Amino acid sequence: MYLPRSLISHLYQQLMHTNHSQSSPVLILVSLEPDALCACRILAALFRRDYIPHKIQPVSGYNDLATAGEQLVQPMKLQLGGSGGVVICLGVGGMVDVSTVLGLDNVSDGEDPSGGIQVWLIDARRPWNLGNVFAGRPEDALQTIDGNARSIAPDVVDGRIQSSYKPGQGGVIVYDDGDIDEEMATERDAFLALLKMPEVEDDGVVLDDSDSASETAQSVDGERPSKKRKSWSDREGEEDEDEENRRPRQRRRSNSSNSDGSSPTRSPRHQRRDSHSSNDSPAPSQSPRSSPPPSAQPASPRKLRRRLLRLRRKHEAVLHKYYSLGSTYSEPISSLLYSLAEDLGREDNNILWQAIVGVSSLELYGRSMTGVGISTSLDAGGSAGWGGQRGERIRQVLRDEVRRLNPPDPKEANGERTRGETYGVIPCHGLSPTDTSIQLSPEPRFLLMRHWSLYESMLHSPYLAARLHIWSDIGRKRLHKLLAKMGVSLSQCKQSYTHMDMELKRGLRQSLLKYAPMYGLDGLVPPPASAGRGKEGWGFVRSWGWKACLSAIDVGVIVGAILEVGKSGIHTDATGKTYDRHDPKREIVDEDGNLENQAWVERFWEAYDALGNIEALKAALPTALHLHRAILRTGTSLIEKRQIRHLRAFRMAVVKEGPDVQLFTHPAALTKLALW
Numbered sequence: 001m002y003l004p005r006s007l008i009s010h011l012y013q014q015l016m017h018t019n020h021s022q023s024s025p026v027l028i029l030v031s032l033e034p035d036a037l038c039a040c041r042i043l044a045a046l047f048r049r050d051y052i053p054h055k056i057q058p059v060s061g062y063n064d065l066a067t068a069g070e071q072l073v074q075p076m077k078l079q080l081g082g083s084g085g086v087v088i089c090l091g092v093g094g095m096v097d098v099s100t101v102l103g104l105d106n107v108s109d110g111e112d113p114s115g116g117i118q119v120w121l122i123d124a125r126r127p128w129n130l131g132n133v134f135a136g137r138p139e140d141a142l143q144t145i146d147g148n149a150r151s152i153a154p155d156v157v158d159g160r161i162q163s164s165y166k167p168g169q170g171g172v173i174v175y176d177d178g179d180i181d182e183e184m185a186t187e188r189d190a191f192l193a194l195l196k197m198p199e200v201e202d203d204g205v206v207l208d209d210s211d212s213a214s215e216t217a218q219s220v221d222g223e224r225p226s227k228k229r230k231s232w233s234d235r236e237g238e239e240d241e242d243e244e245n246r247r248p249r250q251r252r253r254s255n256s257s258n259s260d261g262s263s264p265t266r267s268p269r270h271q272r273r274d275s276h277s278s279n280d281s282p283a284p285s286q287s288p289r290s291s292p293p294p295s296a297q298p299a300s301p302r303k304l305r306r307r308l309l310r311l312r313r314k315h316e317a318v319l320h321k322y323y324s325l326g327s328t329y330s331e332p333i334s335s336l337l338y339s340l341a342e343d344l345g346r347e348d349n350n351i352l353w354q355a356i357v358g359v360s361s362l363e364l365y366g367r368s369m370t371g372v373g374i375s376t377s378l379d380a381g382g383s384a385g386w387g388g389q390r391g392e393r394i395r396q397v398l399r400d401e402v403r404r405l406n407p408p409d410p411k412e413a414n415g416e417r418t419r420g421e422t423y424g425v426i427p428c429h430g431l432s433p434t435d436t437s438i439q440l441s442p443e444p445r446f447l448l449m450r451h452w453s454l455y456e457s458m459l460h461s462p463y464l465a466a467r468l469h470i471w472s473d474i475g476r477k478r479l480h481k482l483l484a485k486m487g488v489s490l491s492q493c494k495q496s497y498t499h500m501d502m503e504l505k506r507g508l509r510q511s512l513l514k515y516a517p518m519y520g521l522d523g524l525v526p527p528p529a530s531a532g533r534g535k536e537g538w539g540f541v542r543s544w545g546w547k548a549c550l551s552a553i554d555v556g557v558i559v560g561a562i563l564e565v566g567k568s569g570i571h572t573d574a575t576g577k578t579y580d581r582h583d584p585k586r587e588i589v590d591e592d593g594n595l596e597n598q599a600w601v602e603r604f605w606e607a608y609d610a611l612g613n614i615e616a617l618k619a620a621l622p623t624a625l626h627l628h629r630a631i632l633r634t635g636t637s638l639i640e641k642r643q644i645r646h647l648r649a650f651r652m653a654v655v656k657e658g659p660d661v662q663l664f665t666h667p668a669a670l671t672k673l674a675l676w
Helices: 010-018 034-049 062-076 098-102 130-135 179-183 185-196 209-221 232-255 268-276 301-323 333-344 349-364 388-405 416-423 454-459 462-468 473-485 502-506 508-519 552-564 594-610 614-619 621-640 661-665 667-675
Strands: 026-031 054-059 085-090 117-122 142-145 148-151 171-175 438-441 539-544 548-551 570-572 578-580
Touching (some): 010 333, 026 034, 034 349, 034 552, 062 098, 098 117, 098 130, 333 349, 333 388, 349 388, 349 552, 473 508, 539 552, 552 614, 552 621, 552 667, 621 661, 661 667
Parallel strands (some): 026 054, 085 117
Antiparallel strands (some): 438 539, 570 578
């Protein structure tokens, strides 16, 4: 089943009304990604406000998801003494049959397969597992009539939940971001048709155009069907079919002697017309259309079976085409949960900031509506190329929410914030010790610019690396020439950005707009706001008083580094002893991956706490800088040593030596290296 976007708060409101002190806690299964992490914080904030008990469980993969199902979900079943409840999957489970993975289908005959457990599935990965979307309902809610499964509940129509739906029936419910209702009508019809079809054994019968043409000719002319490609299972209907085909021949022989000038090869239809008109006067000019139409012969079992197989294969081809589109990403789940909070009237600056960070983090990992890759460069600059038109619509909604929740102070009509947004000055500090507002900023495509030097920020930017070939001496010379044309000396740009000359920082954006196109860097920085395009491509910045000022991209980089490397390299094993995973002298035996999963869970809680604590974010800044220095070193080494193999459909490189090999054991860190 799926919940349409227009009813996004329906299930949550029902959960609020049915929750009581004896209710089992809501179990939240979260993948180890910044977007899912931000969505988890939004959902946890809503639960805390409504006094709904909940439990958060990080999930590092499908094996971990199956383990969570065995240890945490199955004990909630009514058959095992549990009280049922709600399980929410954030960023995990959308591409698999989640009921099977969680073990909800392991029941005896006649029992409720859901066990009173309702699974909410919120995931940005595509393609969906269509069994979750259009089925996902417990078997006891289906009634078998004439071999077809028909829903007896009027509150679910073709898998779509209606406003009259009441929870408590269990099953899997997918949160729709709009794609299912708008773009998946063909897949829905094919899936539901296959679900209602009777089971037919496919013995490898070849169905081609010649079979279709022969069956059409048989239905029109009444000729005997061809005996090509007959299998042993078709012999049962052959005798009846032969009897039907013999009758016209017997009629033709009996009527051939009664009609003058009739040919023995005439069709049975003409013979029947002659026999009816034998007692009347001959009418040679009579039109054949005046004769009554022949009675349709009932289709043989063999024909029905072949038609059913052809229809079944047609629907299966539709589903196969959908599953063959490849992995893509839809609307970030943090944005979807912000829509939930907005529909409930619970939005505020903290929840809005979590949604902004989650949306911005997808660009860092190259996750777009067309797959994994580098976003296209547009003249709008900034993040305008990510996600196409839909991605820009999402960011425009977030920009409107920033203006609504952070209105300018009327006493400072000509203050620093107004001047900054008007002239495009990049903010680097708050306006007051208590300023925690979010504002728009024309962020260039640099990396951690406020916390690095301008030179290092440009040097480690994946956007500049791909266009200037930073790994080579020629590429670095081009970078030096760009800085020289901008009027920024190497001594100035290698200082900390916060300590640079104020005049250089004020004119940095205008200099980039003027000289960047000379080096093929169109879209390096967003243009000034205009009436037609607004502030397309502009980023988001939040201040924590005078403590710090971070952009959403900066927070996404830091949180991602915590998840991939850890705030510190020190971890604790099962015996309680601490160790450093990145110590090359220490040999770690982890054949079953338990230590790796344990380390990833520790990093999850570090990142979860850092999202709500500015001091923890600042403490993790060195980790992010270290990770991106390692990406530059390793990428440069792979290119210089010619270790990248060009294959037919992709390129491949193996990271097997160097001081930073251990950093790339996490798949997300390896993805950043590949995008670089």
